[in-house]
Amino acid sequence: MRHNRSLQKRLGVGLTLGATLLWLLGVAASGLVAQHEMNEVFDSALEETAQRILPLAVTDILNRETATGSRTAPALKEHDEYLTYVVRDRQGALLLQSHDADPDVFAALPREGFTDTPTHRIYGASAVSDTIYIEVAEPLAHRREAALEAGLALLAPLFILIPVSLFGIWWVLRLSLRPVVEFQQSIESRGASDLSPVNQDGLPEEFEPTAVAVNRLLERLNRALDAERSFTANSAHELRTPLATALAKVQRLKTQLEDQHLRKNVVEIEEALRSLSTLSGKLLELAKAEGGGALSQSPHNLVPILAMIARDFESRTPDRIRLTLPEGEVQSLLDPDVFAILIRNLIENALKHGDKQQPVDVSLTGAGILRVCNGGDIVPPDQLALLRNRFSRYDTKAAGSGLGLAIADAIASGSGMTLHLRSPASGRADGFEAEVNVTHAGGNSGPCT
Template identity: 75%
Template sequence: MTNKTSLQKSLGIGLTLGVTLLWLLGVTASGLVAQHEMNEVFDSALEETAQRILPLAVTDILNRENGARNQRAPALKDHDEYLTYLVRDRQGNLLLQSHDADPRVFGPLPQEGFSNTSTHRIYGASAVSETIYLEVAEPLAHRREAALEAGLALLMPLTFLIPVSLLGIWWIVRLSLRKVVDFQQSIESRGAGDLSPVAGDQLPREFEPIALAVNRLLERLHRALETERSFTANSAHELRTPLATALAKIQRLKTRIQSDQLKADIADIEESLRSLSVLSGKLLELAKAEGGGAISQSRHDLVPILAMIVSDFESQAPGRITLTLPESEVTSFLDPDAFAILVRNLIENAIKHGSREQPVEVSMAADGTLRVRNGGNLIPPDQLALLRNRFARSKTHATGSGLGLAIADAIATGAGMTMHLRSPATGRQDGFEAELNVACI
């Protein structure tokens, strides 16, 4: 599980959230401004209504017959009143009221100007030397309802704009990063052995240094590998040729000498030269295995290579090897030469250190799993863990340099594979087994 996410996803979500937040802030500010303006309009309407009604109310009150007190203004038809009014004298006596007015909404004594109660906004005006007061009341709930409807009207478009913005931002970000994604895919799709420069000409300016650095790294790596391979090839020629020449001279000298003692000494020298030749060959194989040349640029069928190598060993150890091959091809990016070196070392190790009474089992499955098993004594876990090291050997009387498994492990590691070493072998009570999957590259 990883916490990493893509740049496209981060930009898309971040920009959408940012735009949405700005819109919400804008709607909030617009709603507050609209509410302030609506309050001014409502206050103006209250004041205008009072100024219109007051002369009519004064005329009606002054033209009444003596003793007439409170009267209720008739309604032409039933309707809900947002504005209600009372007409009172200075002492608060009720003279006139609208048909739906509730006197409890107003204060005990009339007053001029604007005032608020917990439920209403009230405006009062006076006439006839401040003896008659008119007060008009408007429910605050009406104002809140109007502000809420205005806010909802501003918010409603966001339900459509946010998804549209998300799609638009995602499309723009994806279009802008298309070259970056192509650059990423070109690196991921190439084989591990492809060290050619990566095309970065069409990348955005911010990513050009990355492409330049990658190409420089690939160039340095390519030069290092070529130098390593050149050194390995030259060393093989410079070491093997003199050793072969010295071995040939020793063998000719051996045929000319009659003394048994000198022949025995020369035989020891001959064996030492053979061991040195084998050791130099193993060291060169190890250098090649650790030089990074285990991966090729194309896939190869490894089944015929394995069959050929086992056939070569049959001439050296007749009847010692049993081979099991799949009916289908097993292709891999593993370099054929590196695969041949790996298999040769595993089989050679099994023949040298395995029991001579039991065959060496070499098998490859259709999924690419390669197994080399041999009989023999069990290897303790502490020694088994050290067999991958150079010159490490288990307790055995067989000759060897202790480099075979180190070479095989170096090739497997360089190709990104894992080589499993087991003792006892799978399905047995003894023996040794090496297993790896060559098709997992």
Template identity: 70%
Template sequence: MSTKTSLQKTLGTWLTIGVTLLWLLGVIASGLVARHEMNEVFDSALEETAQRILPLAVTDILNREGDTGLQRALALKEHDEYLTYLIRDKSGNLLLQSHDADPRIFGAIPQEGFSETSTHRIYGESAISGTLYIEVAEPLAHRRVAVLETSLALLLPLILLIPISLVGVWWVIRRSLREVLLLQQSIEVRGGGDLSPVAVDRLPEEFGPIMISVNRLLDRLRRALEAERSFTANSAHELRTPLATALAKLQRLKVETQDVRVKTQAGEIEVSLRTLSRLSEKLLELAKAEGGGALSEHRHDLVPILRMIASDYEHQAPGKIELNLPDGDVTSLLDLDAFAILARNLIENALRHGADDQPVNISLTGDGILRVVNRGEIVSPEKLALLRNRFVRSSTKAVGSGIGLAIVEAIASGAGITLTLRSPASGQSDGFEAELNIAVVDAHS
């Protein structure tokens, strides 16, 4: 499971969650404030109702002619009463009640001020020196419904505002990180061989020092690679020239001298110089392969390069090369020089260690699969696993430096491709096979 996270996604998600939580907290706080204020209003309404009704009720009771029993206030029409009331004397005897009042919700003895039961909020007031009492009751459910409706009125806009906030947050983040995304794309599309400075205008201030450091690093790396390539080229020239001169003088000495012992020694020295010359060339190739120059900035057709290299070896060893190439192009980001070094080392390895009476088969398919196959002895699995290392050779008696496949492995690793070695070769009972897919070069290696 990937642990990578997107800055844009992280900011968008958490900012949206934060805005939503703030909205909800605001609604909850507003609901609590509204409930407190509404309770004060409802309590004031209870008190005001009691104080308005009590004088009228007292007048009505005092004007009765002999009838001091319970009377029910008449309603002009049927309706639900949110506020109900009772008029009682101090002993709790009912004298008057509203048409929808239920005496069971009131206490047995009337009392002044606010009180509360499990279902109602009650306010009591007295008159005529505490001989008559009025109690007005309001259902608590009525208050809860009012608070709930108010809270829903505050909450419902969030159904519209949260999606708008989400879109707004993502738009602002995307706009703010637009230059960062351009930077990402600029780095993502460039190949591993492109060491030019990364230029993106109007980057956020926080990314400025990062890009300065990255460009400085790229510049140092580019100069280091250029210096290495220059050293490689100069070293190759400086080594080849004295070695060639020494070989020429040695060969002239062999021709001019009549001393058999001197000729024998000169021949041995000549073999050593040729071995040294080949080894110096291989070491320089290895330095180039490990120097990070395996990729180019643009794709190239590698078919003509492979045809030319195979032709060179056909002239050196007539009848020893079988070449199979596709009709079309095979393009790759592999550097042309790196590919030439890779192909030459694979072919030389196959010619040197293959059977003398069998040709080396070189094939390149249209989808970029390069195979170099030779006949000969089978390499054991234990030895096969070590052939990619430097100065490791198979058990054959052929002359070699032991770094040819190490060079190929270094180039393949630098280009992000895999070198596959098999023995026996595919479809054979013996021999050796090297295979690479040069078309799937990793541009970001």
């Protein structure tokens, strides 16, 4: 599964790794240059040492009483020599050596110039018509140690510079991308019904076209939704009066008919007109639910509203409503009229589609959790997800428009709440349950009691 990462994190990690890599490459290049320069200095020191010692060694050898035999140059005090030398004749016979010199380091026959062995760098020079040779040797380990110390000296400042540069990169990125993050948060934090333009002030030039396109899309979407809501509301409103008139005339006609066959037909027409009138009312409620006016400016106590609506249903359907209310108040920013539409649709849905022999449980807790639960057959999960859609109904013989749960879901979404539908109901083996936390309306985190 592909996981998207934030632009700020990508740039931060990328620039951090890039800067660190460039620092390390710079140190490596500097170390190589320093090592090359140090090798030149060491070679020059070998050559200079040979050139200075050779005349003294020649004088010492020529002034000996016997020209044969070797001699070790005395040391003023014991010390480790980085540079050791031997003086030999053309055949390789040892004439003079430094006090710490190892003859096995040198080749059998002396040579002029620079040569390398697995352990030493050697420089040779000759005098007296190439009859006396001096060879000065330096351990390669000494050079490696010097190169390592130089590299560490170059690397040490990075332990301070790299964290400082990384902090600087993250700080600059955070400061530069702050308008982009605010733009992102302004889109994420708005509710589904908030189609107002997003603020594009301070955005980088690269993101301005995105903000303009988003605002244009929101404007077009808002116009389209307004047109749809207006059409729905106006159509339903305009239908109410002629429907009421037609229903009244049909009812009067029914009382005047004596023919049972005609009377039956008129009754069917009456029921059709009642259904159409109910549908127009539901369409008006749906338009109000989707109109973005689900929230009020100040919180209201919803407990008495729920009690009043429950009593109204109880008078029409005795012994079907089982109401449970909290002892204290439940404050919510949900508009009282909108809450009334919400609870009426949930209770109507439970009464119509639930088991007629079982009561409908309506409860509101002190934490603001509203539950409407009824008995009945279990709704399959695939059908449960479709019940939020308009005109969607599960396999049932009960009359209805299929808009009740769509209206409730529109109210919940438009006010920042979530409508949970469950089947079977919580704590039961059958039935259906609708649950919503009314204190979440408008982004509240809890009840005010």
